[in-house]
Amino acid sequence: MPLREGDPESIGGYRIESRIGTGGMGVVYLGRSASGRAVAVKVVHTQYADDPEFRARFRQEVKAARRVSGAFTAPVVDADPEAVLPWMATAYVPGDTLAQRIADQGPLDWPQLKRLGGELAEALREIHRAEVVHRDLKPSNVLLLESAGGSEGADGSGDGGMTRVIDFGISRAAHSDVRTQTGLVMGSPPFMAPEQFSSPRDVGPPVDVFALGALLVYAATGRSPFEAENAYLAAYQTVHNDPELGALPEVLRPLVMSCLAKSPQERPTPVQVLDALAALPDEGPPSEPRDRTHREERDEEVVPAGDATFALSATVAATPAPRPRRGPRFKAALAGVVALVIATGVSAALIGDGDSGGAGHASASTPEGWKPWHVASEKDSAAMMPSSESCTPHAQGVFCASATTALTRLDPLTGKTSWTKPMHRPKSVSGYSITDPVVGAGTVFTYSAEGSQGVDAYDARSGKRLWRLPGPHAEFQYLSGVLVVHKGELTASRTSTYTAYDPRSGRELWHHEVTSDSAGVFYAGPDGTLFADLRLTGRKGEPGSSEIARYDARTGRKLGGTKAPKGDLWLATVHDGKGYFARWENDSGVSSRFFIQDLTSGKVRGIDFPWAVEPEAPPLVRGDAMYLFDYANETVLALDLKRGKPLWTTSRELRIFSEPSVRGDTLYATMPDSSVIAVDIRTGRESWRSAPSFVKDTDDAKGGSVDDRSPSGTAPLALGGVLYGVTDEGTFSVAAKGADEGADEGADKPADEEKG
Template identity: 35%
Template sequence: MTPQRNTGAGAEAELPEYAGHYRLESCLGSGGMGVVHLARSTSGLKLAVKVVHAEFAKDPEFRGRFRQEVAAARRVSGAFTAPVVDADPEAERPWMATLFIPGPTLSEQVKQHGPMAPAQLRRLMAGLAEALRDIHRVGVVHRDLKPSNVLLADDGPKVIDFGISRPKDSELRTETGKLIGTPPFMAPEQFRRPREVGPAADIFALGSVLVHAATGRGPFDSDSPYVVAYQVVHDEPDLTGVPEDLAPLVLRCLAKEPEDRPTPDELMRELRAVAASYDTQAFVPDQRASGPLRPEPEPVVGRAAQRGLLRRLRTRTVLVSAALGLLVAGAFGSVQLLGDDSPTASGTAPRTTPAGFEAWQEKPVSAQPGVPQCSFGTGRLFCARSGVVFALDPADGAVLWRRPITGAGRLTPVLSGGLVHVATSGGRRLAALDPSSGRTRGERDMPAQGGRVFAGGMLLLARADRTVTGVESASGSTRWSRRIAGYSLPSLASFPGNPSAYATSTSDDGTRTQITAVDPGTGAVRWEARLRGYLTPVGAQGGSVFLLDLDRVTGDAKAVVRYTTASRKTRRVALPVRLQGAQAGVRGGVVNLMASGGALEAVDTDAGKQLWHLESAVSRGSAPVSDGRHVYVVAADGRLLAVDARTGRLVGQTPPRLGTHADKVVGDLAPPVLAAGHVYAGAPDGTVFAVDGRDPASW
């Protein structure tokens, strides 16, 4: 095949057809150092592949800078950036492939639609503060944060482009002749003492980016880069048009001296103060709520109705299923529910599972992509994805009920207090639904900040002053409130089959973690412990709590810790190699870990050693789940992988399910759901599917 062609003369008049084994489909954009192409992996995953211009590929210094960019991008690859999939900085034309993230840049958004609304600005500032926190934690300074390097994805802003010089973008050079940034978004020290630039320069750039998003211009504005440089160093910023509640914080970001600027953590604390506070008032009857009527569950017709007729003709058997406890990181906030004005008619009842289970797949919303996130309870699968929540029959995937929801409900539905709780309105509200029919039983606002989790029929909410409040999931009434001892805002967690909820907080230097076990129903403290390390709980079984010890700077997992409450003894198992972005699941004293880049391994805390390690070739995966025989992981391309729990050998995997709309990148991959020997999972093409967990080789 002939190579792709670009119009015009010069080094890029003829573009390459491949970068490594990735076929380049089209040009997404071109900068001073390289061209970014849309490409696909072998499995069909959409990628953005950056290829260095031919003229710079011959320059050893530029190759060195590109190697640095690849290394930096790999270190920060996570929720707030475009994860690196592959790279070859030593190729004839060096290249790097990241996941393709759909959405405009901030620059394009403002140019096409004008300045952002205040609420959008607050979310943008919070998202960029979180991104810079993670970037700085791994020792990286971006140095070129600007509107064209911020992608506005569905799940929040993403920071891109780490370390590429663009000598054609500006006349300003360092003494070596290489660009150190983009003038309107550079900090004073980048002009005065570029060799001393640190993380605070990115905070200054964040302030400039916010002014641009709020007004369509920068805080220092001129056609001449030299005039802009003078203004940045000597003049006060122009914040005309910036919302009054954000202007003081933006002004602090634009301080002339680095030490006068806030850190990302301080920014997030300040933004929590700006955001509206929440309370825990009792639910109010749903019929009293003002505003337009809520959409009712839509009737299910077509193939599902035909299945209903067939159900009456089939022999029924009893479904014996293991009840799964539900854990959701980040549940819901202030209370404002409950009264029942819904019609009494219920949705279709699920049938029992036939003795001969057959794999199935169902796409409840056929016209749109999006990964459903599912949970199991009361003999049903409850799933949510952008714009819709639905219940499925676990036996064959038949849709039992389905209802639209406003905005993107990105959290897994939670069955608690006899109701299904699901996020709506972009995660700002919580709807409580009847699990049998999907009818709305009430709604309430969620808190803007703070830890939250469901446990034992209760919703627990944590506030910045270390107060934890218990709210009944069914009625919405506040049962208790108490201040938890610790270092800072506690994180909350709960785990299936465990009677306690856990509040953890870590010291500022990251050397100690306090963990407090709380009775969800009463708020009584069952026990407290202060343990060594920067710890996060990942499971609780058999009188023990399992935690990961993380590097405070990079976030990499460096050890598995088991704390036994009866003996108050701690066992620490160091990992042979630190794992980036590790997610974990616990089964019978064994902690299974899935890391960014595909490393999957098992650690036996009884024996105090690593059982096995597998390079799964999965660029991104969910938290692992085990039934004792196999460990299951969902990949970003929709595959479900099964690994032998004893040997670490891959024993089965399903085909990818990217679909025709494969340009959506999943912010969080929900783990697979296990019930009665079957495995259920969602895929990017909008499919929910089920397979027999006892025979992965047949998948």
Template identity: 60%
Template sequence: MTLREDDPRTVGGYRIEARIGTGGMGVVYLGRSVSGRAVAVKVVHAKYAENDEFRSRFRQEIAAARRVSGAFTAPVLDADPDAERPWMATAYVPGHTLAERVTEEGPLDWPSLRRLGTELAEALREIHRADVVHRDLKPGNVLLLEGGGEDGAVRVIDFGISRAASSDVRTQTGIVMGSPPFMAPEQFSSPRDVGPAVDVFSLGAVLVYAATGRSPFEAENAYLAAYNTVHSEPELGRLPQPLRPLVSLCLAKEPTARPTSAEVLETLAALPEEVTDGEPQGSPAPVVTETVTTLPPVAGKSGRRGKKVWFAVAGAALLGLAGTVVGVNLDDAPAASPGRAGVRATGTPAVPAGWKPWHNALASDKDDPKSMGMGSACTPDALGVFCSSPTVALQRLSPATGQVDWTKPMSDKQVSGFSLSEPVVLDGVVYVNSADRNEGVDAFDGRTGKRLWHLNGPVGEFDALSGVLLVRLDKLTLQEADDGASYAAYEPRTGKELWRRKLVSKSAQPFYEGSDGVLYADLRGGSGGIARIDARSGRTLGAVTPPKGDLWLATVHDSTAYYARWEDNTGVSAAFFIQDLTSGKTRRIDFPWSVEPEAPPLVRGDTMYIFDYGNETLLALDLKRGKPLWTSSRDLRVFSEPSLHDGRLYVNLPDTSVIALDPRTGKEIGRTAPSFDTEGTSFEELSPSGTPPLLVGRVLYGVSGPGVFSVADVT
């Protein structure tokens, strides 16, 4: 990538030639030493350079990388953690990451996959011998060499969140470091106590990705990936049969049930160099049966609980046995659980225990305090469906049955006016209009229903973005459009105020989510343009001047702003402006017809999906070429905002069925049966939903005019 205007031209005496990539902590550049040697120079982001914790973490990365420099890592050549912008130089490794390789060429064949596994296992063995835990092994941190006779050789990079296994350095409370969906369950539940077993879990996930193109815990967003990792069985797809038992044990939920990196290496090295034509690539893994055959004990192995079970399953893979586990000592094995006493087949769809299709009409009943009634606002989530109404502050519907798990009543206090927002969910915390009816905010634990904290009202809009809860502290008035309004950001679980600022904006909801803990604020109407703000500190990091005209900032995605141009204040648009929020460069895309996008469009990659309320159609737009890809049939009558899960677009239809579309062509893949009987219901009662369908595992959750429903994913 070419250098940007604000990129340095030299760092520590190294001449900077190009950008290699950008990570969570910094930017990596291709540099040259005085003698002409190519080096990779990592420079910490300016926003972190003044943060003592990140400087400490960077020193930790340098120390870890120096300790493990070897055949499978890039050796450290130079570093200055005390510079104004801390930096580190390592040997430049020409090649592509595993993520780039799989994206461009598809999954690896068996010889490449076996080589990848053995070299990664050997790299982890050396890393762990140096008493270091990497903690962020993922396809983007695995380099495959090119040239010099080493094509395909592996290098492990980026020790940005590693630490010594015996170190007292701990992750800051409340911050989970890593990259879902390649993190181990304990990195979410107890991140301060992780050990080498997390790298083994990540190795298993990386092997599945390399063989299938997907993580075993793939999801639409990081939160759902984390949920799948902790609660769901891995989806191994067409992982070659010889690897399935080993990978399943690497992905065991309990760290003690996983093999060590040395044991993984030993097993992988013993696998055949070629897979015969008769061996199925994606058949289920062996499972424990009543029949056992005893082998001599393996010498020199750890006596950890469950270890004999692991050797038995690994042996089954090596010997090509199906249905029998060799060498199991049933007296020594713990009680059966996934990944311990046997390897489960993973073809079963991930659904909540006891789940069946359900629907809940949320009917109004004045004598029932748990009744939601008309005017309910609901938000589906992996934890359940959260609903609020003028009579109920919050209740959770079970994701398995649709029945009420718990209810938080609304005060009977009479007020002159009352606003109701959809529940906002962030990392298991649910935010709603306060139960005291004073237009404040209540934060509830989404699992238990316990109120975690309360913000006194009246306040305006609130939303969870970039890891914080943003609240407009005063109500919208005409005067404030000129004088500005006060906003504050809060720690999601504790309610601690992080910062407070007064901002001038024409928008009542000026904030948009960015990456790497960044917020974007639409400050048109003042002098700020489109500002980039640190979500944790509230500090302005930069700004760009927006394009001129009567434009609605429809959405921000991947540091790019998408504006719709209103036609004579009608709410109809025939053009979009796309602006790079780093450089400020803007280009225009014209539609072949006018659309009515009342809600933000969905942007994924180079495609924008727009729900046209006026025509009840879905439009897909190629952002690179500026041309429509397809539009759904007018006869289909799309009736909700779209969502994108597992390579499919999902939308609600008026009859409360859900349809899946191919995002490339708009062709129908399948649809569910209607959840409600809508015959004879008026059009007004079937008004379009602003809530798109949510896919969790293999279960869909939807919100429609008649109520809330859950159905199995279309086949």
């Protein structure tokens, strides 16, 4: 910010270069010492300089800030609380406040969120060790460095932390003589603890832990858990109401709820928060938070009997990939459930994904009460064959849709039906589209029961219908925390309308009219963004386009774009901000080369396959490897993305029969006989396989002809010590090898011996 008329040229020997910001109590300038060191100089407003109480508080701020010297606070360089205009200089931290970052870029992704929580907890640990209570921890008092993770922090300390806590303006020592004025509430609703309103003279360190919980909700959702129209309503909600956690990742909810406890004695210490966060995976949970309030969770959610274990589990990362150019859509949902109990008695569920490394099987044990199960697909009574049915395994249940049932939830522990939403298609509706149910934000989306090809949204656990979008609509996808709907029916026109909705409320967020040659336009991006494939072949009198655009998922605001690589390329998938393009050979659906493009910088590099493959669905990218299911050869091809060379391919004799999923050092795929195979991702060799879940006939049981079946577009889901699979015959669950002994015995039994 430029300097204004009347701003000082220097303060305390520091040359003033510009304004950083201004607040109710003073102005913060960017200053420079004689040696060239950058500092932030806070100068008190003139109207407060003659106020004895305010001067006393400013002295207290300087004293408190000097006592705190942690890596995640800005150290005091110099100060003069007795000057005509009191001032204090701290090390300059180049970066935005958390408030600015969220306003400009939207909610933080999981690694940033976890890191923010850990560094704030560490800062509070140091602040409290110095016997200081901050009392005003809020988004504008948290700075995020412009380049976190480097070898040197902004203060030159050599620390690479992302976060700095600033502004100790109303902080005080635990035994300070400067007391809060009677009737004066100090702090910033809605990030204040209840006791700051009810007993402001007696607040202690737990108020900062309460603010930490509120900041984590804000960083994940863009809203305080006690958001209100004004400070008075925010104060009332803080004291009397339950917090609204919105899209906070499921895995963080128990910890955040403990931080937001009404009673200060029930909140964890910063050290306990650190321990809890350290136990969470670095690369997960994937970006699929549940968008619901704590009140909805308490009043509306009905957990079916027998679901006790999974009721505590976090939502799995099930962000379906966009519709591919040919064949079934790829879905790879990976999760693991581990119980975490912190010292305050708070239980949390942890989720791992394919990038998390670790064991080669899903978990060390299976959930209590689980037994292997299989549920056959509905039968066509005339042909005695499985009817059209689509199922999506998920941590909150297995969800299936068919021509006769709008949506059914199967208990992941037992396979038994928890609830069913029947079809109400009127006779006037002659056709009905079936698609895999889409799960996101604690909600299941499917084509509507009234048969118009609209969209119905149901609560994933209770089955309560939350909202309906009348159709017809071509498709819908849960991407980056929003439901993106391709409005209207598929037509020959290259122009379509896409609308984004809040997944829980059904509120329209934005809509765009898009002209593109691509069958699938929108893709999930990092940090709450979407990528749009806007490539368009120019026709006579019309301009063409090669743009891949980037949008804010919640607002629809365009953030930038880049030119895609040239050629007849299919944007197969987007992962971690990179686009993976397959080059078609003469429009045959066969590809022998992939291009990888950084969708921010535009840089492109190519990878050649050892032979031409037929990728009917997007590849799976995990770490530095890409796994591609070749439908034509029934094999999985693994490629090293760093070196651009093939790693291995599975043998054709294995007959891989589904899209793959990867967890730790193991790749999972479903086989023609409904068994699940585990492949070592380092060698491409089979590690083990489960017994078949469906024994169709003697020939099939021996691996005979399966030509009447189709490869599955649904990858096995690794959840805890259990694997869930989908085939033409139906849906099943088996134990992963290495899970507890009893579960393994159950998994090895032939399917016709299983009971229930």
